[in-house]
Amino acid sequence: MDTRKEIFLKDYKQPDYYFDTVDLTFSLGEEQTVVSSNITVYPRLEGAAASSPPPPLVLDGVNLKLVSIKIDGKELQKEDYHLDARHLTLLSPPDTARFTLQIVTEIYPQKNTSLDGLYKSSGNFVTQCEAEGFRKITYYQDRPDIMAKYTCRVEGDKTLYPVLLSNGNLVEQGDLEGGKHYAVWEDPHKKPCYLFALVAGNLQSRDDSFVTRSGRKVALRIWTPAKDVPKTVHAMYTLKAAMKWDEDVFGLEYDLDLFNIVAVPDFNMGAMENKSLNIFNSVLVLASPETASDANYAAILRVIGHEYFHNWTGNRVTCRDWFQLSLKEGLTVFRDQEFSSDMGSRAVQRIQDVLTLRELQFPQDAGPIAHPVRPHSYIKMDNFYTPTVYRKGAEVVRMYKTLLGSQGFRRGMDLYFKRHDGQAVTCEDFYAAMRDANNADFANFLLWYSQAGTPTVKVTSFYNSEAKTYSLKFSQELPPTPGQALKEPMLIPVAVGLLGSNGKDMPLTSVYHDGMLQVVSTDGKPAYTTVLQIKKKEEEFLFSDISERPVPSLLRGYSAPIRLDSDLTDADLCFLLAHDSDEFNRWEAGQVLARNMMLSLVADFQQNKPLALKADFVHGVRSLLSDGSLDKEFIAKAIDLPGVGEIMDMMDIADPDAVHAVRSFIRKHLATELKAEFLKTVENNRSSEPYVFDHSNMSRRSLKNIALSYLTSLEDAQITELALNEYKTATNMTDQFAALTALVQYPGKTRDDVLADFYGKWKHDFLVVNKWFGLQAVSDIPGNVENVRKLLKHPAFDLRNPNKVRSLIGRFRESPVNFHAKDGSGYKFLGEIVLQLDKINPKGAARMVSAFSRWRRYDETRQTLAKAQLEMIVSTNGISENVFEIASKSLA
Ligand code: ARG
Numbered sequence: 001m002d003t004r005k006e007i008f009l010k011d012y013k014q015p016d017y018y019f020d021t022v023d024l025t026f027s028l029g030e031e032q033t034v035v036s037s038n039i040t041v042y043p044r045l046e047g048a049a050a051s052s053p054p055p056p057l058v059l060d061g062v063n064l065k066l067v068s069i070k071i072d073g074k075e076l077q078k079e080d081y082h083l084d085a086r087h088l089t090l091l092s093p094p095d096t097a098r099f100t101l102q103i104v105t106e107i108y109p110q111k112n113t114s115l116d117g118l119y120k121s122s123g124n125f126v127t128q129c130e131a132e133g134f135r136k137i138t139y140y141q142d143r144p145d146i147m148a149k150y151t152c153r154v155e156g157d158k159t160l161y162p163v164l165l166s167n168g169n170l171v172e173q174g175d176l177e178g179g180k181h182y183a184v185w186e187d188p189h190k191k192p193c194y195l196f197a198l199v200a201g202n203l204q205s206r207d208d209s210f211v212t213r214s215g216r217k218v219a220l221r222i223w224t225p226a227k228d229v230p231k232t233v234h235a236m237y238t239l240k241a242a243m244k245w246d247e248d249v250f251g252l253e254y255d256l257d258l259f260n261i262v263a264v265p266d267f268n269m270g271a272m273e274n275k276s277l278n279i280f281n282s283v284l285v286l287a288s289p290e291t292a293s294d295a296n297y298a299a300i301l302r303v304i305g306h307e308y309f310h311n312w313t314g315n316r317v318t319c320r321d322w323f324q325l326s327l328k329e330g331l332t333v334f335r336d337q338e339f340s341s342d343m344g345s346r347a348v349q350r351i352q353d354v355l356t357l358r359e360l361q362f363p364q365d366a367g368p369i370a371h372p373v374r375p376h377s378y379i380k381m382d383n384f385y386t387p388t389v390y391r392k393g394a395e396v397v398r399m400y401k402t403l404l405g406s407q408g409f410r411r412g413m414d415l416y417f418k419r420h421d422g423q424a425v426t427c428e429d430f431y432a433a434m435r436d437a438n439n440a441d442f443a444n445f446l447l448w449y450s451q452a453g454t455p456t457v458k459v460t461s462f463y464n465s466e467a468k469t470y471s472l473k474f475s476q477e478l479p480p481t482p483g484q485a486l487k488e489p490m491l492i493p494v495a496v497g498l499l500g501s502n503g504k505d506m507p508l509t510s511v512y513h514d515g516m517l518q519v520v521s522t523d524g525k526p527a528y529t530t531v532l533q534i535k536k537k538e539e540e541f542l543f544s545d546i547s548e549r550p551v552p553s554l555l556r557g558y559s560a561p562i563r564l565d566s567d568l569t570d571a572d573l574c575f576l577l578a579h580d581s582d583e584f585n586r587w588e589a590g591q592v593l594a595r596n597m598m599l600s601l602v603a604d605f606q607q608n609k610p611l612a613l614k615a616d617f618v619h620g621v622r623s624l625l626s627d628g629s630l631d632k633e634f635i636a637k638a639i640d641l642p643g644v645g646e647i648m649d650m651m652d653i654a655d656p657d658a659v660h661a662v663r664s665f666i667r668k669h670l671a672t673e674l675k676a677e678f679l680k681t682v683e684n685n686r687s688s689e690p691y692v693f694d695h696s697n698m699s700r701r702s703l704k705n706i707a708l709s710y711l712t713s714l715e716d717a718q719i720t721e722l723a724l725n726e727y728k729t730a731t732n733m734t735d736q737f738a739a740l741t742a743l744v745q746y747p748g749k750t751r752d753d754v755l756a757d758f759y760g761k762w763k764h765d766f767l768v769v770n771k772w773f774g775l776q777a778v779s780d781i782p783g784n785v786e787n788v789r790k791l792l793k794h795p796a797f798d799l800r801n802p803n804k805v806r807s808l809i810g811r812f813r814e815s816p817v818n819f820h821a822k823d824g825s826g827y828k829f830l831g832e833i834v835l836q837l838d839k840i841n842p843k844g845a846a847r848m849v850s851a852f853s854r855w856r857r858y859d860e861t862r863q864t865l866a867k868a869q870l871e872m873i874v875s876t877n878g879i880s881e882n883v884f885e886i887a888s889k890s891l892a
């Protein structure tokens, strides 16, 4: 029997039964845990509308041992229900307006390596229920449109598990016989079961409090093993900042008197927004200047914000079904991006977010596992926690804001909460709130949710010097994706400004479009940026009163998740790089120049022509480096070359060796030409002050460290000395790790010594050791797969821990040289690991296998090798649905 069932959005049906209250009791044990659940059930249809006899009640359940079931206190007999590996079906529920269902199950958290459901991490009990983990705890209608009020009683050994937590408020606690104790938690808010959480263990907390704007005092606790409590300062600071920000920006206040965060070392994803009991991967909570880098601090800020913001966008208003996941994730990612912008630099944040979109989402959208922001079907929902649902979903939310303005967007959000608080809703409901709150005309915007693929927008421009008009012609094209051959044009907001020869924005007064005049100015004041709405396949906009041929700044702030194909010349791009008032587009102009240059050098490399770097490019980087008026982090981003993946993504046949060679060539060449400037940059940006995580210090460090990494590409003994010195004198992990990274680019004794030294210093800290694994895994030194194989056997490595897997296996896949090695050694390695990992943790294994999905992008030799691995995987007996779905779709 093939149990791999595909589930379709179009098949959604309302449940026949709803649950009102759920009372759970967990008796935690060393062998097994007993879960008793007591649910009040009511049918959706009553009286005349109801069918007679009542429909069966189908409950989900996986890996559970059923101990007993009672309805209204009466034990069910074998003929009253049907049990299989996935469901418990109650064949004839009572014909009453309400009944109680009591189910007792036995589960084995100690044996649960999937980290889904109830499991153990470092001796503590923890849960992860999204998307479908609750069914591994007890029989239930495990779907988000079943919302109920929960109580949870937890019983366990008092010495082993002194802390017993669940959602909501603690209402009772006390001692039990046999060295046990208990706690009873009550959550006053209705919730779907994916937001249920339980934690029991030996933990300590950092305590603080936050007073909401209506004056309620909320207790805040961040729980970790005792030794890590000192590392929660930044997380606590962030949590309070997030609570304040959501009040200030969205008018959203926290709704309970307690908010808990628990950090655990074994966690599949980043973190989870369980109601009032967020559970986090410890890498996203724990930080100290000595052990965490700026990037870690920033990630903690983003994710603590993200999970907190889910309290309204996800928990108070949740998803009707899992196809709607982006309703909460796209929106909440948008919110965390805005929070990070307000806490740091908006332009740099935008650049970073767009980079991530291009690195992770664009390739997905162009390959065999492309799916819309709202997928049409899935085999395993776990496989749809993707960059498309999260990142492209956030861009879709951002487009509402671009189209409606900040105030219009806020009106839409307010209406969304007013209409849907306490409900499980769909992406259309969000759309309707935005539309209705603004009387907006949103023709074909909803297609962003249903059509996969990244649109390409072509722009051509024409200046009429006699009529003083400037025309921009747009055409949009959406490529076919699996299951979607033909696409409709979508509404694409393109923010545009026009630069005059003095480098300043020209005032924009009016635009003609479709024979209609649109006034651009607001309150009589001219605008300098206007948002053009591309709705049809082809559109033309005509600006009047344009006194000279402008240089257009198109798609300002990256106003839509598209590929822009414009007729700008290199001279125009250089002009924008020097003058654009839109900082994002200033950076983008440099990136377009660099991408074009890299692509042409790649062609040279492939034809065995000598490589040469244009003098204006070197000059451009020199002037960026010495421009004191620019934000240092902006400079660091602007002088960083587009990644290997981004360039490969633009080629007809991706050539990892060529792109890698070209990128290394440019880096080395820039370092040679600009050695003095880079040295000065390192000199001028050191600091002996204690570590502070703020924008100005982060900017300074990032500029210094990118300069250092350019310099070490020279393989020059004097520079190696300098880098070693930076490594030894560093007072924080950001600087220490940057120096280490710079030093290990090339094989040799220095590399070996400094890696050994770093491990020796940090072997007691598993989060730092993971950085050490990752750095070696991603290395482009030739034949590194052997080294990675050795590291698999390193005593600090463990295939059961997702962070370690991500560091060693995940990062290895990013090496163009070694993962894509032409002898197939990298592919073979990944294929083997996927099968091993699948037996332990299918969710994690499916994530690893996705690196093969783009196999058709490479040359024939690589295609054959990668395909062979995928075929080997799908034909292996007993692989999980998770891995099967990704591997088989990749082959299709
Ligand atoms: N909702 C979590 C977040 O904040 C992620 C949960 C992931 N769960 C999973 N099964 N993949 O994004």
Ligand code: ZN
Pocket: 306, 310, 328, 329, 332
């Ligand atoms: Zn989320």
